[in-house]
Amino acid sequence: MENPDTSVVIGTHLGPQLQDLLRRPGISQVFVVVDSNTVRHCYPVLEPYLPPHTLIELPAGEEYKTLASCETIWSQLTEKSADRFAVVVNLGGGVLTDMGGFCAATYKRGIRFVQVPTTLLAQVDASVGGKTGIDFLGFKNQIGVFQQPLSVFIDPNFLATLDARQLKSGYAEVVKHWLIADADAFATQRHEGILVQDWTHVIRDSVATKQRIVDADPLESGLRKVLNFGHTVGHALESYLLLQPGREILHGEAVAAGMICESWLSAQRGMLSAAELTSIETFLFSVYEKAQFVTMETDAIAQLALQDKKNSGTTINCTLLNGIGQAVYDQPITVAEIAESLRYYHRL
Numbered sequence: 001m002e003n004p005d006t007s008v009v010i011g012t013h014l015g016p017q018l019q020d021l022l023r024r025p026g027i028s029q030v031f032v033v034v035d036s037n038t039v040r041h042c043y044p045v046l047e048p049y050l051p052p053h054t055l056i057e058l059p060a061g062e063e064y065k066t067l068a069s070c071e072t073i074w075s076q077l078t079e080k081s082a083d084r085f086a087v088v089v090n091l092g093g094g095v096l097t098d099m100g101g102f103c104a105a106t107y108k109r110g111i112r113f114v115q116v117p118t119t120l121l122a123q124v125d126a127s128v129g130g131k132t133g134i135d136f137l138g139f140k141n142q143i144g145v146f147q148q149p150l151s152v153f154i155d156p157n158f159l160a161t162l163d164a165r166q167l168k169s170g171y172a173e174v175v176k177h178w179l180i181a182d183a184d185a186f187a188t189q190r191h192e193g194i195l196v197q198d199w200t201h202v203i204r205d206s207v208a209t210k211q212r213i214v215d216a217d218p219l220e221s222g223l224r225k226v227l228n229f230g231h232t233v234g235h236a237l238e239s240y241l242l243l244q245p246g247r248e249i250l251h252g253e254a255v256a257a258g259m260i261c262e263s264w265l266s267a268q269r270g271m272l273s274a275a276e277l278t279s280i281e282t283f284l285f286s287v288y289e290k291a292q293f294v295t296m297e298t299d300a301i302a303q304l305a306l307q308d309k310k311n312s313g314t315t316i317n318c319t320l321l322n323g324i325g326q327a328v329y330d331q332p333i334t335v336a337e338i339a340e341s342l343r344y345y346h347r348l
């Protein structure tokens with residue numbers, strides 16, 4: 001459900017604004033959800049501005065984006081007798097904002113939550129737009145709800161403690177926003193790679209692109225599917241590797257691979273020129289290592305796309321590019337075509 005009052009604040013030293021929000025009348029209790037990294041790197045920055053609260057700490061990483069972690073959050077809310085006027089503050093990356101948002105959205109049928117994203121990925125993408133959820137049986141975000149946060153506070157200073165691999169992972173969603181909606185930014189900004197001078201500017205533009213699309217279609221009945229470019233193949237690959245200890249890759253790494261595969265599929269259909277495909281591939285391979293899988297695995301990976309949320313029945317609906325900067329959703333593709341695109345990627 002959309003909350004038209006959601007405010008997204010982007011800037012530094014946002015503690016006082018968060019404090020003002022949490023001091024508003026009508027808030028009974030505050031719960032702050034962190035993971036084992038954000039409790040060290042990010043919580044100390046905000047703690048002086050927080051009213052009395054209960055801290056809920058979870059282990060870090062995609063493998064903990066599970067029902068069991070939700071039970072930890074719901075148990076704490078219950079043990080502390082949180083009522084419907086309690087507010088949950090999610091301080092972390094996309095795993096935490098997705099999961100904390102989901103727990104808040106379902107606890108007693110929904111309490112308010114605030115997103116304080118601390119990774120680039122969560123700042124440009126996950127914290128905005130109201131998709132919340134967890135992984136289930138190895139499938140990405142299989143269980144979840146749409147629920148807009150009360151507010152989003154984005155402070156680029158949090159990126160200072162993020163390692164390069166995580167920064168690159170988040171950058172994939174920035175590139176996705178360029179490829180689906182901002183050809184000019186792709187042309188003029190990609191030379192910087194992750195050595196970005198002004199993250200605030202990049203985050204602002206990326207959030208603006210996402211918000212414009214979400215505002216037009218908050219529940220993903222149509223246009224919002226363009227935000228899923230790279231994810232039909234990307235999620236299949238991420239899910240496949242997630243269940244194999246030691247082979248897991250990050251969400252953005254999977255999306256980067258997925259964007260190459262889906263760009264190839266776009267080119268196969270004459271929607272993307274060979275030159276455009278080459279520029280996308282060259283750029284993405286200048287930033288990301290190649291995802292590791294063998295040709296024999298491509299059919300099994302492709303099969304996982306049958307669980308994609310954009311599908312209708314057995315039809316896999318993919319978002320493809322109609323030239324750089326323009327995306328078209330609901331393009332039917334087959335499992336065989338996905339497997340072929342993975343083999344193309346593997347050969348590159």
Ligand SMILES: NC(=O)c1ccc[n+]([C@@H]2O[C@H](COP(=O)([O-])OP(=O)(O)OC[C@H]3O[C@@H](n4cnc5c(N)ncnc54)[C@H](O)[C@@H]3O)[C@@H](O)[C@H]2O)c1
Nearest residue numbers: 037041060093094095118119121125126131158161162251
């Ligand atoms: N809801 C959405 O619209 C949406 C959009 C994109 C991605 N996602 C989801 O987001 C998740 C990925 O998010 P992510 O990449 O942020 O992963 P993440 O939440 O696992 O964070 C990555 C790592 O960085 C650590 N970390 C977080 N902030 C830090 C900081 N400031 N300094 C140092 N370490 C820090 C975390 O503890 C974790 O180990 C995936 O589950 C994906 O499905 C959701």
Ligand SMILES: O=C(O)C(=O)C[C@@H](O)[C@H](O)[C@H](O)COP(=O)(O)O
Nearest residue numbers: 125129131140141224227228231309
């Ligand atoms: O906000 C959206 O809509 C997106 O698709 C953004 C994606 O980057 C994000 O990974 C999202 O969680 C994917 O959603 P899903 O519905 O494919 O699970």
Ligand SMILES: [Zn+2]
Nearest residue numbers: 173231251255
């Ligand atoms: Zn994503």
